Amino acid sequence: MTGQLFDVVLVANRGEIARRIIRTLRGLGIRSVAVYSEADRGAVHVREADVAVCVGPAAPAESYLRIDAIVAAARDTGAQAIHPGYGFLSENAAFARACAAAGIVFIGPGAEALEIMGDKIRSKNHVAAAGVPTVAGVSEPGLDDDALVAAAAGMDYPLLLKPSAGGGGKGMHVVCTPGELPEALATARRVAAAAFGDDTLLIERLVERPRHIEVQVLADAHGTVIHLGERECSLQRRHQKVVEEAPSPTLDPAGRARMGEAACRVARSVGYTGAGTVEFLVPADRPETFWFMEMNTRLQVEHPVTELVTGVDLVEQQVRVAAGQPLGLAQEDVVLTGHAVEARLYAEDPARGFLPTAGTVLALQEPSGPGIRVDSSLAEGLAVGSAYDPMLAKIVAWGAAREQALDRLDLALADTVVLGVGTNTEYLRALINDAAVRAGDMDTTLIERRLPELVFTAPDETHYAAAAVFLQRRRPADRPRSEDQGPWSRPDGWRATGRARPAVVLAHWLEEPRRTVVDGSVRLTPLPGRPHAHLLEANGTSRVVHLAAAPAGDSVWVGEDGFAVELAVLSREQQLERALAALERTAGTAAPELHSPMPGTVVAVPAATGERVAEGQTVVVVEAMKMEHRLTAPTAGTVDVLVRQGEQVKLHQLLARVAPDVPHATGAAQDTGAAPAGAAQDTGAAPAGPAPSADPTAEEQSA
Template sequence: MFERVLIANRGEIACRVIRTCRRLGIHTIAVYSEADRDAQHVRLADEAWPIGGPRPADSYLRIDAMLDAAKKSGAQAIHPGYGFLSENTAFSRACKDAGIVFIGPDPESIDAMGSKAAAKQLMAKHDVPLVPGYSGDKQDNAYLAEQAHQVGYPLIIKPSAGGGGKGMHVVRSDAEFPEALATAQRVAEAAFGDASMLLERYVEHPRHIEFQIFGDRHGHVIHLDERECSAQRRYQKVLEETPSPFLTPERRAAMGAAAVAAARAVNYVGAGTVEFIVGPAGDFHFMEMNTRLQVEHPVTELTHGVDLVEWQLRIADGEPLPLSQDEVISRGHAIEVRLYAEDPDQNFLPGSGKLQTLRLPAPSTHVRIDGGVIEGDTVTIFYDPMIAKLIVHDANRAQALQRLREALAASEIVGPKSNIGFLERLVRHPTVVEGRIDTGYLDRHLEEFLVGDIPPTEDVLFAAAAAVLLYDESHVASSASDPHSPWSSADAWRIGHAGKRIVALTWREQRFEIEARGHAGDYQLHHGETSCEVRGAKLLDNDLSARFDGESRRIPLRSDDARVLLHDAHGQRYSFARAAAFAWESSDAAGGNQVIAPMPGRIVLVKVKVGDVVEQGQELLVMEAMKMELALKAPRAGTIESLNATQGEFVEADAVLVLFAD
């Protein structure tokens, strides 16, 4: 086994690889950009080397810097993780030429699958089922439009060199095709340096089911069953699980055999994933092969009792596969979701900033946390805003879903906004619970999954207020030198009775004031014209137990000196910030005379010029930030007075990009 391994990646996957290496006694070497000098993967590794500036192009995508660090540190092998250089043929070949083992497939295999078009042509030769389409080398726009018409609509445009859903567009008519093609080409050129496209007939209401495959240098190739990845938003996976609730044993066997055939077609060695589109009737078609470990690999590990990173290390060192196909056994059900710093109510706008609070459920036999940050770390603008992966496992799907609901309820992120509330709705939605979701369902019915501005009910406000009162009373008493003194009470004590207190809470910039009298769990609460008698209130673990107007209830809840987090009877999450009980003023954001940058990023397209008259909602600029494109639109109709951005320019957050005439 290798003694020294360099991890050519960052964040969660780097930490994940380090954990396995440490268990195997392998010395780990991390690399880091200027933005990651204090990152967790740097702290966990045995040693770490700087490789350049904060942008990926200046650090994690630099083959020369990776090899230089590997040579100087004495690394025998490099694990690429996923993303960045993990599927880069030149990197795999450069490692080989430098005498360093690339923990992944051979460059020839990566090259064969790196182009979606070439991969489809190869799969056709090996009788792997394909979706009708065009994947040729002729790429002029007129010819592509002609091919699109022949393939028929609806069809999907895909960057040939792409991944992660970038640049993909569904087109339903000849009229839509030219603009969609131009957008896809621009995104592909920026993201992959290759604007070539392929066209596929779009399968309506498909499922996305992938198979984990593994090959060794002794001629063995197996699969470790499937992962259902049909819950997607804009082609980005949101929830992954195994086994698929859709597959029958016969379909699983047929798809597994096709996945192994695809791997054998390129003499595959190491971990890979063969992805299929599956129609409502069960027909399946090869989509692509990812020549690396997948983000969602933990669900396979939990159901099969294996460590896929350990398999990667051993196979790269020349060992045979530890299991034959007949020995692959799946037990129970596993589900994974990813916690992101993003705002679902603002079109999933990625966020950045310090993680003031990061609470995640304790790992157990049923819950696994794979993360790359801890409380106090900063989510930067330069990389994917994933905070952690939350993976659960139980005997069956229903129990796994319940484990996931509990794990999400126990999670809290304060600082950048997060998608926790969105995920909580997702795992309660009937279409997900019943296993009926297809890849386009979320995009068609997104409003069903968004938290939105659902104001807290009076019951929610009274529960939050009772928690604040209990918290304050217990903490004032515990810190007092004489806990029995009336001066050590937090109940606004007056001679002969407990006085009035004001509990002030804010939620989504709304302020709520609850008037309270009483102490020690017995309170009379008022909000506006509504009142509530609370008796026997106690905080037990992460629950509030009390009688509200005589009705006994247990409410999942967590309270501290800054916030109250609770879930109502329907599972709706409410996070209240505590506020001063006295004067409070609001300030309106800037009016509609300007367009500002929502975050740091690069301007990729300027669609207007000074003097142009525009309509409300018209797209003015396109900005690239945190691995996605953002369309910046006119806040109102008017005339452009000044334009402070040029194509290719990097702008800071809150920079005024467009100013309207009064």
């Protein structure tokens, strides 16, 4: 097919990117086909598509990564083309070939470009031959661990270990000393094999404190290759982008032209077609210098900032190029206007080491207004699990100048309300208001340097009071009739000592349970037209808070200005259990326990029951939302492992115990990832305090 646009396009992805592609298809008058796993049956992209097809169970390998199922869905629905989005099959050459064999257009580059640029070793050697500078390192295929260790012996540490077949930071490890290299190699190979089906690794000299700048390219099948400027992606945590912006505050027009031409040279060298991104490392103190890092042969998560400053719909261009049409613009037509910044909203808890979170969205308010764009997968009632990427939405702001864009983004994040699932909203606000970020003085290590200084909000007395009043109002309607059998059961009924003052016992994972009395000192007024918003008046002040209760009534969420917290509602039995557990922990000895910091899958069990382990030795590895977490022994001793590889585990589930070599105070278990009294395991609240033994070793794929 050449020239004429498609009638039907299948979107081989999920979540916010599927919705974003469907939006452009609808604007072009093209019918859309969504695919979904059984876990995504109620997802928003399924509802918005013209047709939806279930392709398998929740596990990606059995649904979104099944080439045969995706191609069959396209054939059965009459789709002439498939848009892969990003992640999953978007950079899979076998998928592109399967589409071609079925007579279906793959909306992306050719298989050869996918193969060359999808392999970091091959791509690095390829672009070096094309005259593009690369980072020094070991990039030879087929090297085993011993060969890599031997090659690293001649290099200066720190080093960066990278899967050759991967992207988006997954499986990448900074190795600071030779002693760390063997375990890092084993972990990286496991992650690479699971995520990409290829455990080939390469080693590069770590460029310390670089800027990460990428260039958006567009190319058609008629020989035209242009770039649409650059994006600054230096704000990263563990090699995973958090905030992106366009243009970069460090490049001048001459530097932009040089980097743009290098990116176009990379694209031409592989006969690229469609939209792609060439990523560079730039020394923070020498912006005129840059090294090729990789090429992403797909749409990027952060593409909205480029669209906002150029006015170009990148998905539309992808569709038109795939249909055989020439690009409708030349390099001189590309003009960057204003500034745009994007923040990624994740299901994670920054206060607990960025552990993944899960739950059901009880309340949702997404921002709007001048210059604001939201690409989101969220909806009230949506269940957020641990099977997929933790990114929930992207909040994007445009402004005439960078400062205005940042100010608008800050206000947009303050207006973002997600109750029922923990998010990183408060952390994003702190990040974009950091003095260095505001000054444009950024590098890829800035977040790690700033994290120890961050202080996250804890719920104050008025948050507890608001939750108590909110719950007290709900209880008469929610209580079963069998519970209301007489005047003594009424919480506000008359007593010989005077009218009873209703009280609610609430618990937050950072604090001891609190008994909150509903005594009229706090007024809570629902705001018309905003189902979950209330005017909270207390201590002579007023502010707007958002409230939502879990369906079972065992917790209530309170949100305000980007901050949100879950407060567990404790019954008398749960209060007694906590009190007894606290008493038991003060006497005798006990084996420190390792509890799962999140729901997930056991992907490795390096230690066996009865084995003696050293302090800090990995005992169990749990994966959730494309992140691995190592549970390590808090003390030397004999381990008792209670789970098997491949087993699904729940939040707080006991995974292993370590019997110490010497008598060990039971209270120390609180520092090992064990769930102490106050963790409220029966209420769904998060465990008390961060768990040092849960070590995130790999980030999610940029998908």
